[in-house]
Amino acid sequence: MVIGAGPAGLTAAWLLGRQDVRVLVLEADTIVGGIARTSEYKGFRFDIGGHRFFTKVRAVEALWGEMLGKEMLTRPRLSRIYYDGKWFDYPLKAGNAIAGLGLLRAVAIVLSYGWIQLNPITPELSFEDWVVNRFGWKLYNTFFKAYTEKVWGIPCTRIGAQWAAQRIKGLSLWSAAKEMLIAPFRGKGGTKIRSLIEEFKYPRLGPGMMWEAFAARIAQQGNQVRLSSPVVALHHDAGRVTAIDYQAGGIVTRTEVEAVISTMPLRQLIESLLPPAPDVVRQAAANLSYRDFLTVALIVDQAEMFPDNWIYVHDPNVRLGRIQNFKNWSPEMVPDQSKTCLGLEYFCFEGDDLWTMSDADLIALGTKELAAIGLADPARVIDGTVVRMPKAYPVYDEGYLAALEALRMYCQTFTNLQLAGRNGLHKYNNQDHAMVTGILAAKALLGEKADPWLVNVEDDYHEQGDADAFDPSQDLTALLTTQPLVPKAIDRA
Ligand SMILES: Cc1cc2nc3c(=O)[nH]c(=O)nc-3n(C[C@H](O)[C@H](O)[C@H](O)COP(=O)(O)OP(=O)(O)OC[C@H]3O[C@@H](n4cnc5c(N)ncnc54)[C@H](O)[C@@H]3O)c2cc1C
Numbered sequence: 001m002v003i004g005a006g007p008a009g010l011t012a013a014w015l016l017g018r019q020d021v022r023v024l025v026l027e028a029d030t031i032v033g034g035i036a037r038t039s040e041y042k043g044f045r046f047d048i049g050g051h052r053f054f055t056k057v058r059a060v061e062a063l064w065g066e067m068l069g070k071e072m073l074t075r076p077r078l079s080r081i082y083y084d085g086k087w088f089d090y091p092l093k094a095g096n097a098i099a100g101l102g103l104l105r106a107v108a109i110v111l112s113y114g115w116i117q118l119n120p121i122t123p124e125l126s127f128e129d130w131v132v133n134r135f136g137w138k139l140y141n142t143f144f145k146a147y148t149e150k151v152w153g154i155p156c157t158r159i160g161a162q163w164a165a166q167r168i169k170g171l172s173l174w175s176a177a178k179e180m181l182i183a184p185f186r187g188k189g190g191t192k193i194r195s196l197i198e199e200f201k202y203p204r205l206g207p208g209m210m211w212e213a214f215a216a217r218i219a220q221q222g223n224q225v226r227l228s229s230p231v232v233a234l235h236h237d238a239g240r241v242t243a244i245d246y247q248a249g250g251i252v253t254r255t256e257v258e259a260v261i262s263t264m265p266l267r268q269l270i271e272s273l274l275p276p277a278p279d280v281v282r283q284a285a286a287n288l289s290y291r292d293f294l295t296v297a298l299i300v301d302q303a304e305m306f307p308d309n310w311i312y313v314h315d316p317n318v319r320l321g322r323i324q325n326f327k328n329w330s331p332e333m334v335p336d337q338s339k340t341c342l343g344l345e346y347f348c349f350e351g352d353d354l355w356t357m358s359d360a361d362l363i364a365l366g367t368k369e370l371a372a373i374g375l376a377d378p379a380r381v382i383d384g385t386v387v388r389m390p391k392a393y394p395v396y397d398e399g400y401l402a403a404l405e406a407l408r409m410y411c412q413t414f415t416n417l418q419l420a421g422r423n424g425l426h427k428y429n430n431q432d433h434a435m436v437t438g439i440l441a442a443k444a445l446l447g448e449k450a451d452p453w454l455v456n457v458e459d460d461y462h463e464q465g466d467a468d469a470f471d472p473s474q475d476l477t478a479l480l481t482t483q484p485l486v487p488k489a490i491d492r493a
Pocket residue numbers: 003004005006007008009026027028029032033034035036048049050051052053054229230231232263264265268293392393420421422423424429430431432434
């Protein structure tokens with residue numbers, strides 16, 4: 001049994017199917033792909049946030065190719081930051097950044113950086129501490145604070161330094177400045193990193209196309225992805241999950257299971273255990289929090305609007321966080337080339353004013369904010385729709401690491417339960433890493449030495465000195481060759 005038909009769950013189910021294991025995938029939603037789905041409105045296709053396909057994991061890249069072949073487009077990337085009424089290239093480029101900031105502010109940034117090098121914040125606990133120590137107060141207040149607080153909905157002083165360390169790893173004002181100065185002199189066909197920044201892969205019809213292809217392969221293997229079937233309870237006994245209750249068509253169905261891979265949010269998984277988990281475990285689960293997200297898709301009666309794939313809106317005067325122009329991801333995302341479909345991204349909490357606003361009001365808000373930053377004439381916005389995505393981001397706040405460790409230890413006491421995926425492991429995974437965790441979860445159930453918890457969201461897949469960790473240089477064949485030690489939780493069909 002696999003819970004969730006997002007990238008992690010589908011990859012796990014597909015790999016199990018390849019090994020002739022009978023699998024049922026239960027998915028709460030009406031479509032596959034999870035957060036990486038493609039939604040459709042009157043023929044206009046859009047993502048929940050634009051989903052680039054990029055990876056340093058050779059096996060994942062090969063798998064994407066195997067699933068979609070020529071349907072995977074290579075797309076040029078252009079993204080900019082809107083701040084203080086001006087446009088900044090992203091990644092920042094020296095000339096453009098100085099022109100936008102003005103020479104005085106640029107000098108103040110350098111002085112502020114010098115000052116913090118002499119007076120660093122210790123201990124470095126929060127996101128703010130981490131960024132200020134590497135970029136200085138001035139640049140932090142200009143480019144990091146407002147946008148980060150829009151994304152997370154909490155002050156940067158309450159976001160753990162680990163998050164910054166993972167996401168902005170290896171960067172400082174000094175290294176960024178060096179990159180800005182060197183980049184223009186690099187020839188075409190430069191380093192791999194450069195090409196990752198400048199182009200990415202994207203399915204012709206959006207990311208959902210990939211996950212639909214996975215679901216089709218799973219069906220070919222004789223297994224089933226059952227939609228609109230949320231799992232509501234996991235029964236367990238003596239360290240094994242014995243049965244699962246899921247809702248379908250208004251009735252709750254119980255099905256016995258041999259083994260389970262869960263990609264549902266970890267907090268929800270713990271809350272669904274019957275008998276209930278010990279109080280201390282339930283408390284740890286309650287300490288995990290999430291950031292929710294909604295996309296206002298606007299159809300604009302205009303063929304060309306701006307060349308970017310997406311724009312970061314750092315301006316604190318609008319609530320809008322990012323704007324996607326889906327036609328620039330793939331022309332086939334729009335059914336009529338005389339129109340444009342923009343995805344306006346709002347970060348929110350389930351139940352807050354944005355989340356509960358009516359779709360019509362959200363469309364009006366999006367239209368107003370788009371006009372406020374000079375991107376569209378409101379009269380040309382002819383239609384729109386809204387998609388709300390709960391638990392889009394696992395939050396890395398002060399207490400999450402201790403809570404997660406307690407939950408990991410508890411879940412590992414189950415001999416036939418593996419967790420995988422972004423919310424399944426409460427890790428800020430992209431699609432590729434979510435897939436790798438799915439692969440490792442499947443392999444672990446097949447009795448191999450594999451542990452999805454060891455996949456880190458950044459490049460290092462190896463916990464220090466751990467021989468069981470995933471090797472990113474493995475090719476597809478090596479990765480998918482399973483060599484069971486002792487069949488652990490599953491008998492092959
Ligand atoms: C705004 C945004 C932009 C992003 N951009 C990128 C990008 O450019 N590139 C990239 O690679 N990644 C990107 N990501 C990350 C990507 O979306 C995730 O890494 C990926 O979707 C994680 O896959 P998953 O299978 O772990 O989880 P999910 O996609 O969350 O899938 C989990 C599935 O489980 C289902 N489920 C939950 N509870 C239950 C239940 N009780 N019973 C049954 N089913 C259940 C859900 O409905 C869902 O379908 C982005 C994410 C966001 C929020």
